[in-house]
Amino acid sequence: MYRARGLVGYDVSLTRELFLGEKNLSEYMSIFELSGISKGHMKEVNHYLKNYLLYLDYKIDKTKSILYFKQIKEKYAIATYKKQMYQIIKFLTHFGIDWAKDIELPSDPFYYPKRINQQMIQQTLSLFQGHQYFKQIKALVLLGASSGMRAEEMYQLNPEDIDIENRIIHINHNPSNGQTTKTFQSRVSFFTKEAEEAYIEYLAYFHNDCGLERLFSQTHMIHLFRNAPIRAKDLRKFFSQEWDRRGGPTSIKKILMGHSLKGDVDLMHYNCQSEEDLKKIYDRVMNSKIEADASINSK
Numbered sequence: 683m684y685r686a687r688g689l690v691g692y693d694v695s696l697t698r699e700l701f702l703g704e705k706n707l708s709e710y711m712s713i714f715e716l717s718g719i720s721k722g723h724m725k726e727v728n729h730y731l732k733n734y735l736l737y738l739d740y741k742i743d744k745t746k747s748i749l750y751f752k753q754i755k756e757k758y759a760i761a762t763y764k765k766q767m768y769q770i771i772k773f774l775t776h777f778g779i780d781w782a783k784d785i786e787l788p789s790d791p792f793y794y795p796k797r798i799n800q801q802m803i804q805q806t807l808s809l810f811q812g813h814q815y816f817k818q819i820k821a822l823v824l825l826g827a828s829s830g831m832r833a834e835e836m837y838q839l840n841p842e843d844i845d846i847e848n849r850i851i852h853i854n855h856n857p858s859n860g861q862t863t864k865t866f867q868s869r870v871s872f873f874t875k876e877a878e879e880a881y882i883e884y885l886a887y888f889h890n891d892c893g894l895e896r897l898f899s900q901t902h903m904i905h906l907f908r909n910a911p912i913r914a915k916d917l918r919k920f921f922s923q924e925w926d927r928r929g930g931p932t933s934i935k936k937i938l939m940g941h942s943l944k945g946d947v948d949l950m951h952y953n954c955q956s957e958e959d960l961k962k963i964y965d966r967v968m969n970s971k972i973e974a975d976a977s978i979n980s981k
Contacts, residue, residue, distance in 0.1 A: 700742040702777060707731060710776060718855070720834070720862035722900075730766045731773050742774070744781050751785075760791050798912060798920035803827055805911045819906060821884035822898050824877035825851070826917030828968060830925070830939040831871060833914040835863060837900035846882060849873050850961070853940065863940055870957055871938045872964045930967035934960065 711728055719727075737750045751770075755763045764787050774782035803823060810819045825844075826836055835853050838861045843852045851871050855863040863869070873881070888894055894902075907913050912920075918939065925935045933953055936943065937960065943949045955963070 700777065700779065701740055702735060702742060703740050706777070707735060710773060713776075718857045718862065718866050720857065721860060722834070723862075727769050730769045734770050734773075742777075742779060760788055764788065764790070795923075796916060796919060798916050798923060800924075802911050802916075803920060809910055810906075813906075815906060817880070817884040817887045818894070818898070821877070821881045822903060822914065823917060824880045825873050826914060827920045827924075828874040828877045829871040830918055830921035830935070832864065832918055832940070833903075834900070835940075836898050836914065837896075837903065838862070839897050841885065841888075841897060844881065846878060846885075848961075849875070849878055850957075865940055865942050867940070869937070869940050870960070871940075872961055872968075874968055925967060928967050931963065934963050934967075938964065 707728070710731075711724065714727065715724055734747075734750060738746050751767065754766055758766070767785070767787055771782050771785055806823060807820055810816050813819065822836060825831070826833070829851055831851065831853060838854075839851070843854060844850075845852070849872050851873060853863060853869050853871060854861045855866050855868045888897065896902075903914055922935065922939065926932075933946075933949055934955070936946065936949060937955065
């Protein structure tokens with residue numbers, strides 16, 4: 683018999699099953715949304731939970747749940763399996779399912795970061811030379827490669843978030859405006875003069891009835907990069923690696939890239955840098971070209 687704590691209003695059978703319907707899922711997702719997560723992540727989590735509940739016909743049964751967990755473990759990579767299971771366990775725990783806390787997830791596989799160098803940036807731009815959206819692609823590549831933004835953060839950018847004159851990008855955590863960051867904190871980063879030139883050229887195209895509604899729409903950009911040597915998410919890897927290759931301080935890189943500072947005693951308690959300080963350090967490190975050969979021009 684299940685012990686379901688604090689479930690007033692939920693239909694709990696006397697012997698085996700707890701019924702959780704669409705209303706319960708909707709209420710849970712409304713609570714989940716309060717944490718300030720993005721709409722995309724909300725949709726993803728809702729998809730995981732909906733598939734689980736559909737498999738169980740909305741009746742939470744331990745034996746059938748284990749069968750479902752085995753199926754998704756066989757179907758997906760460990761990282762994806764763990765991501766789904768984390769959300770399902772969190773969901774079950776919310777509704778007081780005692781056995782959920784006994785589920786142990788596998789360890790993460792060893793991860794080898796993909797090495798991204800300037801040649802790969804050049805190859806990507808060369809691939810798109812003459813493309814209808816070359817100006818947009820070049821702006822995204824150079825902004826991403828020189829700022830260290832996450833791909834999702836670039837997809838959420840609005841023109842007013844980019845200060846061209848001072849080469850500053852305001853990376854906002856503002857869920858009400860469809861903008862979120864992984865750490866739930868807004869921050870700034872910067873971009874090179876080469877990226878500035880590419881963005882100015884793209885912005886003129888963007889504001890000239892080009893048919894694009896957003897600077898870098900996620901669906902649109904993912905489709906464009908499907909056969910490219912690198913993906914938009916790899917631009918952040920390039921920035922991290924290139925920063926280190928140029929001898930930039932790791933503490934400043936963490937701030938610019940929006941890493942979680944938990945556990946970093948220096949950054950949490952001692953190392954405080956103003957926006958002006960960060961800009962000076964950035965320009966000392968990233969003051970040379972990182973984009974393609976000068977012969978690759980916008981068309």
